[in-house]
Amino acid sequence: MNRDLTRREVLLGAGALLALPALPAWATVPAPQAGRVAVAKCKTYGPELLPALSKMFDQLGGLDRLVKGKTVAVKINLIGVRSQRLGNALMEDTFWTHPHVIGSVVHLMGKAGARKIRVVEGPWSSPETLEEVMLSMNWKPQDILNAADNVEFENTNYLGRGKKYSRLMVPSGGLIYPGYDLNHSYEDCDVFVSCAKLKEHAATGVTLSMKNVYGSTPVTIYGEGAGVDEPSIRPHGGRGGTFHFARRMPSKSAPQQIDMSLPKDAGYRIPRIVAELCTARPVHLAIIDGVKSATGAETNYGSPNRPQAAINPGVLIAGTNCVATDAVAMAVMGFDPMAIRGTAPFVSSDSMQQLGESLGIGWRDPSKNEVVGAPISEVVFSYTAVRDKILAAKKKA
Amino acid sequence: MALNTESIPMRWPAGPLDIARRKNEKGFTADTAEVLRKWLDPATLAVVQGTPVNSLVVSWASGLPADAEQQLALKPLIEKGLKAGLQFVGVIDGKADRTAAVAAAKAAGLSAVAMDGEAPVNAGITVIPRNGHTQMRWTTNSPVMGVSNGVWPGIPQEMVPTGGPTSLPWVNSNGAVIRIARALAPDKGVWIEFDPPQGAVQPAEAYMLAVADTASFGAGWVISLDDALRADLTANKQPAIDAWKKITGMVTFFEQHEPAKTFHQTGPLAVVSDFAGSNWFPGEEAVNLFPRVREPYRVIARSRAVSASFDGLQAIYYVDQEPPEPQLREKLIAFAKAGGTLFVPSKWPEPEGQPMEAEQYFLFSLRALGKGRLAVCKVDHPNSYDSVEDIQTILSHRNDQLRLYNAPSMNFYYQASAQGGREVIHLLNYSRRPGSDGPLVYVKKPHRSARLVSPELASPVELKWVSQEAGGAELSLPSIAVYGAVELES
Numbered sequence: 001m002n003r004d005l006t007r008r009e010v011l012l013g014a015g016a017l018l019a020l021p022a023l024p025a026w027a028t029v030p031a032p033q034a035g036r037v038a039v040a041k042c043k044t045y046g047p048e049l050l051p052a053l054s055k056m057f058d059q060l061g062g063l064d065r066l067v068k069g070k071t072v073a074v075k076i077n078l079i080g081v082r083s084q085r086l087g088n089a090l091m092e093d094t095f096w097t098h099p100h101v102i103g104s105v106v107h108l109m110g111k112a113g114a115r116k117i118r119v120v121e122g123p124w125s126s127p128e129t130l131e132e133v134m135l136s137m138n139w140k141p142q143d144i145l146n147a148a149d150n151v152e153f154e155n156t157n158y159l160g161r162g163k164k165y166s167r168l169m170v171p172s173g174g175l176i177y178p179g180y181d182l183n184h185s186y187e188d189c190d191v192f193v194s195c196a197k198l199k200e201h202a203a204t205g206v207t208l209s210m211k212n213v214y215g216s217t218p219v220t221i222y223g224e225g226a227g228v229d230e231p232s233i234r235p236h237g238g239r240g241g242t243f244h245f246a247r248r249m250p251s252k253s254a255p256q257q258i259d260m261s262l263p264k265d266a267g268y269r270i271p272r273i274v275a276e277l278c279t280a281r282p283v284h285l286a287i288i289d290g291v292k293s294a295t296g297a298e299t300n301y302g303s304p305n306r307p308q309a310a311i312n313p314g315v316l317i318a319g320t321n322c323v324a325t326d327a328v329a330m331a332v333m334g335f336d337p338m339a340i341r342g343t344a345p346f347v348s349s350d351s352m353q354q355l356g357e358s359l360g361i362g363w364r365d366p367s368k369n370e371v372v373g374a375p376i377s378e379v380v381f382s383y384t385a386v387r388d389k390i391l392a393a394k395k396k397a
Numbered sequence: 398m399a400l401n402t403e404s405i406p407m408r409w410p411a412g413p414l415d416i417a418r419r420k421n422e423k424g425f426t427a428d429t430a431e432v433l434r435k436w437l438d439p440a441t442l443a444v445v446q447g448t449p450v451n452s453l454v455v456s457w458a459s460g461l462p463a464d465a466e467q468q469l470a471l472k473p474l475i476e477k478g479l480k481a482g483l484q485f486v487g488v489i490d491g492k493a494d495r496t497a498a499v500a501a502a503k504a505a506g507l508s509a510v511a512m513d514g515e516a517p518v519n520a521g522i523t524v525i526p527r528n529g530h531t532q533m534r535w536t537t538n539s540p541v542m543g544v545s546n547g548v549w550p551g552i553p554q555e556m557v558p559t560g561g562p563t564s565l566p567w568v569n570s571n572g573a574v575i576r577i578a579r580a581l582a583p584d585k586g587v588w589i590e591f592d593p594p595q596g597a598v599q600p601a602e603a604y605m606l607a608v609a610d611t612a613s614f615g616a617g618w619v620i621s622l623d624d625a626l627r628a629d630l631t632a633n634k635q636p637a638i639d640a641w642k643k644i645t646g647m648v649t650f651f652e653q654h655e656p657a658k659t660f661h662q663t664g665p666l667a668v669v670s671d672f673a674g675s676n677w678f679p680g681e682e683a684v685n686l687f688p689r690v691r692e693p694y695r696v697i698a699r700s701r702a703v704s705a706s707f708d709g710l711q712a713i714y715y716v717d718q719e720p721p722e723p724q725l726r727e728k729l730i731a732f733a734k735a736g737g738t739l740f741v742p743s744k745w746p747e748p749e750g751q752p753m754e755a756e757q758y759f760l761f762s763l764r765a766l767g768k769g770r771l772a773v774c775k776v777d778h779p780n781s782y783d784s785v786e787d788i789q790t791i792l793s794h795r796n797d798q799l800r801l802y803n804a805p806s807m808n809f810y811y812q813a814s815a816q817g818g819r820e821v822i823h824l825l826n827y828s829r830r831p832g833s834d835g836p837l838v839y840v841k842k843p844h845r846s847a848r849l850v851s852p853e854l855a856s857p858v859e860l861k862w863v864s865q866e867a868g869g870a871e872l873s874l875p876s877i878a879v880y881g882a883v884e885l886e887s
Contacts, residue, residue, distance in 0.1 A: 081565065083691070085802045087834050088863070088873045127759055128790050135794035138839070138867040234759050234783060 029172050030360035032368075035321025036060055037328040039373040042291050043314040045100040049291070053104050056318045057112075059372045066191055066285060066320075068113035073189035076102055077197050077212050078123045080298035082136055089310040091137055094294035097195050099139045101289045101316075103147045105195055110148020117148055120185045122157035122215050125223065127235050130155050156183035157235040158220045165218065165231065167255070168280040172359055175272040176262060179255040179280060181221050181231070186281050194283045194322060198290030198313060198329055200297045200383060202306065203244065203266040204274070205345030206333065207297070208326040209286030210352050213277045214270065217243070221251045229253065240266075243273055267341070267349030275355035278322055282361075286325035290315040290332065295383045295390075307390040313381035315374075323362030324369040326353050334382030337364045344384060400452065400484055400508045400523055401540045402586030405648060407445065407620040409453040410627075411436035411474065414467035418459060424596050432628045437470055439477035444630055446481070448645040449652050453478060454619055457487025457510060458498035468501055475505055484508035486525065499524070511543050525588070530574045531677050535582045542582050547571045547591035547618070550610040551603065552806060552827050565689060565805045568827040572810060573685035575614040576662065577672050580696040587616035593623040601640035602829040602879050605647040605852070609880035612651035613810055613823040615658070620644070647880070650852040656821035656884060660812035663820065664693030665709070665798060666788070669729075670716040671699040680716045682781035689782075690789050691801050693811040703728060712738040712792050720746055734767025740788055743774045760787040800839035803832060807877075820844075822883040824874075831876030841869040844885040849874055851881035 038056035042048055057063040076097040085091055092098040106117050123133045130153035134141040145151045154160045162184030169179035186192065196212035204211060218235070220226055222243060225236025229252045241247040244266040249256060263269065296308035315332055319325030327337035330353070335345045340354060353364045363369055366376070410419075415433045419425050435441060445453070455471055458464045475485050487502045489495055489512040499520050502510045509523035516524035516536050526534045527543035535542040548569045571589055578587045589611055593599045604622075611618040622630070622641075629637030651657050666687070670680035687694050697705045699717060703725050707713070713732060715721060721729060730749055733739040740761065741748070750766030760779050761772040772791055774784070799822065801809055806828035813820045824836060840847075847860040854875075860883065862870040872883065 081805070083565070083800075083802050084805060085834075085837065087803070088837050088871065127786065132790055132794050136797070136800070138865050138869065140867050 032360050032363050035319050035324030035362045036370040037319035037325050040316045041374050042316045050104045063112035067109050070190035071116040072114045072191040073118050073185050074193045074195050076121050076195050078121045093292040095298040097289050103144045107147040116150040120154050120156045154185050170276040170280045174276050181254040191284045193285045195287045198288050198293045202297045204270045204349045208329045209322045210274050210278050214274050221254045227251045271350040271352040274352045279359050283322040286319050286322040288317040288329050295386045315379045321362035323356040327364040331376050404452040405449045406452040407450045409455050412467045412470045413463040414456045417463040429624050435631050439474050449648045452484040454486045458489045458493035460492030541586035541588050544589040547589040550606050572614045575616040576696045580698045589616050590619045592621045598625045601643040604644040605879045608647040647852050662695045663813040665711040666694040667697050667713045669697045669702050676717045686785045688808040692789050707732050714740040733769040736768040738770045740772045743777050748773050798841050802837035803834045804836035820885040824881045831878045835874045835876045838872045844887045846886045
């Protein structure tokens with residue numbers, strides 16, 4: 001049975017009967033905004049990609065309206081250990097935003113008059129430049145850098161080119177943390193774009209445009225090797241110890257957890273952190289690469305019930321509201337956008353999208369949003385069906 | 398046959414001295430003592446009959462009352478072994494009277510003795526230096542150098558990462574120590590000793606890994622079996638016989654694998670150090686950690702660096718805290734000026750070249766030097782892993798010669814033939830379990846052919862090249878439980 005969370009349930013912990021502190025009295029939660037989401041069929045990363053993206057941006061009201069004369073930060077998804085691929089499939093064909101999608105987005109933004117485009121990501125544990133990360137996967141980063149004028153990369157796992165971390169507070173006061181200290185790139189931008197992959201996640205069911213923002217947090221503060229009092233200079237480790245399981249706290253210099261008695265369950269914590277990050281650092285444009293992807297998430301924790309397979313959904317999704325865009329993306333993946341904890345894809349987690357809706361970011365219900373371009377019914381690609389097929393074949397074998 | 402670099406050693410614990418040495422160990426039982434007695438029986442030599450093992454390492458003198466009895470008790474075993482063409486090496490340790498023990502060994506027909514510290518003058522018998530890795534040394538009359546404290550290779554349980562399934566696990570390997578030993582004494586064979594963990598029966602694959610982790614790097618493991626396996630072998634139990642067959646099968650594989658025996662180390666990076674005193678730790682750490690970031694490299698002993706070839710190198714990591722001798726410094730600087738990158742410690746006096754402000758890295762400051770770069774470490778005692786990570790970043794993945802995917806528990810070792818045209822990539826799986834996906838190997842330089850050879854395969858597997866859009870090609874390998882070698886021909 002699907003149902004919306006009430007504001008009180010969000011504050012008290014997603015329906016769990018936990019006595020948690022309410023948000024501060026001054027906290028306000030705006031009414032969710034309706035969003036427009038464009039959907040396009042796109043089977044390959046070849047010549048059809050650029051026109052498809054261009055048309056989608058036009059359907060959303062035009063990129064120039066959003067980026068002309070502005071500094072744009074494009075958060076891409078390069079998460080996971082690079083040396084671990086799904087068979088011989090390329091990372092960009094499974095779990096990472098494809099370089100041609102990144103290059104096309106950058107190109108179209110440049111064409112629309114963006115003043116500066118900064119491609120950002122905090123690749124797992126790595127201090128390397130994004131260019132080096134891309135080179136290690138045999139990409140041609142120069143193609144992205146040359147796709148428009150004034151393009152630069154920044155690894156946001158650490159201070160990077162900034163002189164200090166930017167503190168972005170959660171407007172409602174926060175569910176886990178009241179605010180976050182992030183690399184300057186997330187503040188030094190007029191437009192923030194989440195350029196994600198249409199994929200699943202072991203702990204949170206799906207990784208879409210909202211969950212992509214999770215990787216914006218610097219591991220010098222939120223990583224397992226973060227400094228205790230101050231951020232470490234160099235990034236070490238992933239975010240699991242701090243964010244997923246609260247085995248440790250962020251560096252003391254950063255805003256601390258609101259209540260130390262909060263559950264240490266990844267399915268509770270990650271969706272809240274994601275939802276509040278998306279209010280602290282609002283997403284102006286969500287783009288989801290579903291041309292090629294994979295079932296089962298990049299780390300399936302060895303679960304035999306979550307088999308991984310490279311897939312070709314052949315779809316692109318973009319929208320000006322990350323909750324609405326993710327909701328459409330879920331529908332495309334064959335999931336119910338209104339699903340709550342206990343139902344696929346949120347088998348053991350709360351819904352980030354539901355929490356985002358409760359924090360006033362946007363609506364999950366497709367009927368409250370405007371969906372343009374290819375009808376969802378024409379692009380549905382059921383991830384569950386693929387997994388079920390694999391499981392059935394395994395059972396038979 | 399005299400002891401030589403090709404000899405295949407096996408520890409042969411037997412007799413009263415081994416009983417005396419071990420009787421106070423936890424887990425030592427009457428059964429253990431019985432097996433140690435049984436292995437004195439010349440009939441037990443049947444265990445090595447038909448195997449490549451040709452040198453048995455026995456306890457000879459430890460300065461204990463049991464020494465004399467031991468030497469007497471070993472006599473029938475040694476006599477029969479010598480007749481069968483085996484060699485015997487006596488271990489002398491503890492407070493033994495070395496001169497007397499050496500004389501007794503010579504009289505008993507032993508081929509060599511192995512001992513720590515200095516060999517007695519005019520020993521009249523080969524003395525294998527047997528020391529811990531930080532005290533590695535070699536004597537002129539010994540064809541092999543002994544390292545007494547190798548590690549049982551694998552993934553130590555206590556080091557299983559807590560960071561989740563996306564972490565690369567820690568691995569225990571003898572590769573670094575062997576590579577350093579071979580760099581310090583390239584003309585010597587290296588025998589490395591380590592025992593299986595006590596109290597647990599090891600699967601055959603664990604022993605196979607122990608063989609591969611030493612032989613692929615060009616050393617010989619002094620094969621050491623656990624008590625249970627030795628007992629079961631004596632009792633002719635089939636599972637033990639099968640396990641022993643697998644172990645000796647791995648030894649035979651390396652005996653017959655020409656690349657492992659004759660090819661030399663290759664890679665775009667060289668680690669230069671004397672690996673002595675306080676330089677041991679940073680030097681050994683670098684040699685140990687580059688495999689975890691999958692960076693192929695060569696090890697060059699500082700004493701040999703002036704005469705060593707730097708051909709094909711893109712970078713050199715000079716590890717030692719004290720500056721190099723003038724002639725070596727001149728050669729290193731010339732290497733950088735010609736287009737290479739020279740990594741040096743923070744104490745490098747009066748660094749050459751001009752600062753490159755645009756190039757910012759965590760641990761190294763770069764200086765333009767001719768066509769190349771001098772990278773000076775910013776701190777006196779850098780974290781070893783951070784150092785290798787930054788060195789790799791500065792080298793740039795653009796120049797990666799090899800990459801390894803889907804093999805988190807694997808290391809590789811890259812060798813090339815002296816004549817060129819042939820290369821081998823040794824792949825060692827420290828988990829001893831085949832992955833659900835086989836490893837993927839990326840090779841930048843095009844080759845005419847590639848094949849996988851492994852004792853796990855009935856016959857070599859020809860590998861198919863899959864060209865990559867941005868250059869290079871990938872080889873998709875079948876799953877490997879312990880060891881495989883990719884042989885490339887151009």
